[in-house]
Amino acid sequence: MADFDFTPLLPPGSPPPAAKWTGSPRYNFTGGNNDPAQVPVEALRVAADAVLRREGASLAYYGVAHGPQGYRPLREFLAAKLKRDAGIGCTADDILLVSGSLQAFDLINGALLAPGDTVIVERDTYQGMLNRYARSGVNAVGVPVDRDGLQIDSLADTLAALRAKNIRPKYIYTIPTVQNPTGTIMPMDRRTKLLELARSYGVPVFEDDCYSDLIWSGERPPALYAMDTTGGVIHIGSFSKSIAPALRVGFIVAPWPILSRMIALKVDAGSGALEQMVLAEYCAPHFAAHVPALRRGLRKKLETLMAALDEQFGTAAEFDDPPGGIFLWVKLPDQVDTMRLYQSALAAGVAINPGPEWSTDATHARSRMRLCFASPTEDEIREGIAILADICRKDFGVPERSANIELRAERR
Amino acid sequence: MADFDFTPLLPPGSPPPAAKWTGSPRYNFTGGNNDPAQVPVEALRVAADAVLRREGASLAYYGVAHGPQGYRPLREFLAAKLKRDAGIGCTADDILLVSGSLQAFDLINGALLAPGDTVIVERDTYQGMLNRYARSGVNAVGVPVDRDGLQIDSLADTLAALRAKNIRPKYIYTIPTVQNPTGTIMPMDRRTKLLELARSYGVPVFEDDCYSDLIWSGERPPALYAMDTTGGVIHIGSFSKSIAPALRVGFIVAPWPILSRMIALKVDAGSGALEQMVLAEYCAPHFAAHVPALRRGLRKKLETLMAALDEQFGTAAEFDDPPGGIFLWVKLPDQVDTMRLYQSALAAGVAINPGPEWSTDATHARSRMRLCFASPTEDEIREGIAILADICRKDFGVPERSANIELRAERR
Numbered sequence: 001m002a003d004f005d006f007t008p009l010l011p012p013g014s015p016p017p018a019a020k021w022t023g024s025p026r027y028n029f030t031g032g033n034n035d036p037a038q039v040p041v042e043a044l045r046v047a048a049d050a051v052l053r054r055e056g057a058s059l060a061y062y063g064v065a066h067g068p069q070g071y072r073p074l075r076e077f078l079a080a081k082l083k084r085d086a087g088i089g090c091t092a093d094d095i096l097l098v099s100g101s102l103q104a105f106d107l108i109n110g111a112l113l114a115p116g117d118t119v120i121v122e123r124d125t126y127q128g129m130l131n132r133y134a135r136s137g138v139n140a141v142g143v144p145v146d147r148d149g150l151q152i153d154s155l156a157d158t159l160a161a162l163r164a165k166n167i168r169p170k171y172i173y174t175i176p177t178v179q180n181p182t183g184t185i186m187p188m189d190r191r192t193k194l195l196e197l198a199r200s201y202g203v204p205v206f207e208d209d210c211y212s213d214l215i216w217s218g219e220r221p222p223a224l225y226a227m228d229t230t231g232g233v234i235h236i237g238s239f240s241k242s243i244a245p246a247l248r249v250g251f252i253v254a255p256w257p258i259l260s261r262m263i264a265l266k267v268d269a270g271s272g273a274l275e276q277m278v279l280a281e282y283c284a285p286h287f288a289a290h291v292p293a294l295r296r297g298l299r300k301k302l303e304t305l306m307a308a309l310d311e312q313f314g315t316a317a318e319f320d321d322p323p324g325g326i327f328l329w330v331k332l333p334d335q336v337d338t339m340r341l342y343q344s345a346l347a348a349g350v351a352i353n354p355g356p357e358w359s360t361d362a363t364h365a366r367s368r369m370r371l372c373f374a375s376p377t378e379d380e381i382r383e384g385i386a387i388l389a390d391i392c393r394k395d396f397g398v399p400e401r402s403a404n405i406e407l408r409a410e411r412r
Numbered sequence: 413m414a415d416f417d418f419t420p421l422l423p424p425g426s427p428p429p430a431a432k433w434t435g436s437p438r439y440n441f442t443g444g445n446n447d448p449a450q451v452p453v454e455a456l457r458v459a460a461d462a463v464l465r466r467e468g469a470s471l472a473y474y475g476v477a478h479g480p481q482g483y484r485p486l487r488e489f490l491a492a493k494l495k496r497d498a499g500i501g502c503t504a505d506d507i508l509l510v511s512g513s514l515q516a517f518d519l520i521n522g523a524l525l526a527p528g529d530t531v532i533v534e535r536d537t538y539q540g541m542l543n544r545y546a547r548s549g550v551n552a553v554g555v556p557v558d559r560d561g562l563q564i565d566s567l568a569d570t571l572a573a574l575r576a577k578n579i580r581p582k583y584i585y586t587i588p589t590v591q592n593p594t595g596t597i598m599p600m601d602r603r604t605k606l607l608e609l610a611r612s613y614g615v616p617v618f619e620d621d622c623y624s625d626l627i628w629s630g631e632r633p634p635a636l637y638a639m640d641t642t643g644g645v646i647h648i649g650s651f652s653k654s655i656a657p658a659l660r661v662g663f664i665v666a667p668w669p670i671l672s673r674m675i676a677l678k679v680d681a682g683s684g685a686l687e688q689m690v691l692a693e694y695c696a697p698h699f700a701a702h703v704p705a706l707r708r709g710l711r712k713k714l715e716t717l718m719a720a721l722d723e724q725f726g727t728a729a730e731f732d733d734p735p736g737g738i739f740l741w742v743k744l745p746d747q748v749d750t751m752r753l754y755q756s757a758l759a760a761g762v763a764i765n766p767g768p769e770w771s772t773d774a775t776h777a778r779s780r781m782r783l784c785f786a787s788p789t790e791d792e793i794r795e796g797i798a799i800l801a802d803i804c805r806k807d808f809g810v811p812e813r814s815a816n817i818e819l820r821a822e823r824r
Binding site for chain 1: 415416418422435444453464469476512514515582643644657670672684
């Protein structure tokens with residue numbers, strides 16, 4: 001067959017074509033993958049069997065005839081869970097089930113953003129969101145984060161500076177509870193101040209809460225959505241991190257004036273109902289016991305990763321011990337360009353997330369990387385980090401020797 | 413909680429907010445819903461159990477680590493099925509699994525269309541596509557259809573007229589095999605001519621093949637994709653009509669130069685893998701036997717619908733007996749405005765698709781309606797059509813009497 005030339009038909013600004021997929025890297029420290037050993041396969045089988053037996057015939061209807069907001073028992077489970085865990089008072093009617101949190105991004109952005117708009121984000125933040133802004137011509141202004149998350153003084157300065165230029169940001173995008181990639185949890189006083197600033201500037205808050213189930217202590221501050229009194233907070237979450245990412249089930253909790261706008265944009269005839277049904281059937285009896293067990297396993301892998309970094313990189317790898325999550329944000333010595341390290345490492349079968357892809361400030365993030373630890377085995381973690389250290393040493397001269405024993409004095 | 417005013421933040425051209433969902437209508441002749449009695453629940457349970465037992469742990473990986481094109485065994489099933497049924501020679505690498513054919517629309521449109529662009533469509537066509545053009549500022553030029561589908565002479569005139577205005581349409585969108593809503597199947601000679609015209613004008617063809625499994629005879633012409641020699645045809649299909657619409661699984665078959673563009677735009681971290689896995693496990697042994705049984709059931713419902721229309725509307729309802737599908741395209745007398753009939757009927761619990769929503773020519777479609785027959789029971793079909801006839805009589809004076817016995821002489 002000839003190759004029809006589609007090139008002249010592509011709209012301006014088309015992204016480059018995808019490369020052919022060639023398989024997963026041998027040592028994969030990227031992506032929000034989870035631990036295959038911790039997928040609750042048996043209980044999911046029981047759940048699938050039960051819900052299909054009871055309600056399988058309803059698959060004949062789009063959205064199993066539960067309306068555009070998705071399978072109602074899952075929304076009811078979420079309303080109870082959000083009340084218990086995050087202090088959010090909402091009902092099933094305030095929740096929109098979506099095809100993973102990425103569809104939540106697209107619906108929220110679709111409802112609020114036009115090219116040329118400005119949003120405020122944490123300087124180091126989720127790559128998938130930064131890519132969306134870049135593609136849609138939205139200006140993302142980064143505010144620095146520290147060990148307590150978003151720096152409120154800098155946020156105040158940023159809001160004031162934008163107002164001085166007559167720019168009203170469309171929202172403040174924040175991951176306050178296990179920030180991605182830095183892993184921090186924003187304390188209560190900052191949450192209060194963030195909401196005060198947002199209210200005084202009339203700017204909505206977009207709270208991404210996808211990692212909060214994975215806090216080692218099991219304790220978390222209330223969600224911004226729970227503390228808000230203005231109706232200006234949009235909250236999203238996901239089952240990708242707590243159950244399994246291949247099930248594309250996320251959710252949005254939002255006040256009806258803006259949720260109704262997102263529903264109007266959700267012209268996909270519903271998200272996958274079988275996955276919602278199986279999750280609802282599984283989660284009601286099992287979620288509360290599953291998640292602590294998952295956390296223990298993830299914590300163990302994190303400790304393996306931190307020990308491997310200590311052993312292989314010594315003081316050349318700086319990081320805090322995060323209070324939860326599936327990723328570690330690592331600072332390497334200044335001479336390391338993680339975009340280059342990423343290329344060399346990938347060629348050797350080790351995939352990392354280079355810092356500049358996870359930041360609005362490529363200079364700040366130049367020597368930083370994100371390492372995800374949930375899916376590789378402990379052996380793969382140890383082997384992969386050893387290979388990474390070898391490559392880093394070869395390319396950048398650090399770490400200086402292969403089993404560095406100078407350990408950092410302080411970690412928090 | 414106060415109502416934050418999001419209104420000043422909405423981008424220009426935002427659609428109106430969704431209304432709260434209030435449940436399904438009592439007699440629903442809209443939507444691509446299927447027959448709940450024909451969902452193969454038992455076999456789906458067996459499939460879900462088997463595939464979860466064997467591969468459930470892989471749900472820990474986005475897309476169960478099968479890459480961005482989706483679960484490979486389902487793509488392999490499709491490659492074999494498309495060869496057998498539609499004459500398409502392709503491999504799993506030519507197929508992109510998507511979240512229902514609506515995501516296929518969005519990816520194809522995203523890869524090819526910008527606001528202000530022109531596409532050619534069948535005058536009477538799928539509402540979901542027309543809505544997408546309207547929202548994205550794309551100009552859809554309708555070409556009349558007759559009992560053999562798209563009129564080729566009119567297509568030639570349209571292409572010539574656009575060229576005279578220096579407009580190169582981005583594609584020709586056609587549903588050649590069980591056209592929606594008219595139900596026609598385009599014969600071979602028109603397929604050949606359509607492809608010749610498309611080639612000579614350098615215009616891609618977008619072939620929507622979502623209904624071709626549901627032809628009563630089980631026989632269909634080869635797909636346009638199969639007949640094409642230019643690499644300029646994009647083919648889409650779905651499991652919504654053959655298995656169940658609540659499983660959001662559709663697919664795109666396209667030459668790599670344009671498929672790679674769509675994959676680049678598919679930034680959703682994969683479509684729901686569990687649904688793809690269950691479908692693959694189910695379809696390999698059962699699809700070929702399931703579909704003929706489904707067709708027989710649908711044919712029976714269609715006959716009930718046609719008999720109810722004959723009984724209640726007599727000669728006031730004109731329609732052809734379609735060769736397959738799940739919908740009937742009905743012409744009512746000229747004085748009937750189906751947009752108004754739609755409102756009155758809905759208030760009485762009867763949902764229909766008014767013609768103007770399914771056509772580029774609201775005048776042509778003014779007295780037409782689409783009736784979907786797969787999901788209501790035969791009793792609901794009879795009762796719903798009787799209520800519809802009563803409302804039509806009250807509002808428009810037709811049909812003249814309540815059990816009209818003047819039947820149409822000819823039907824094909």
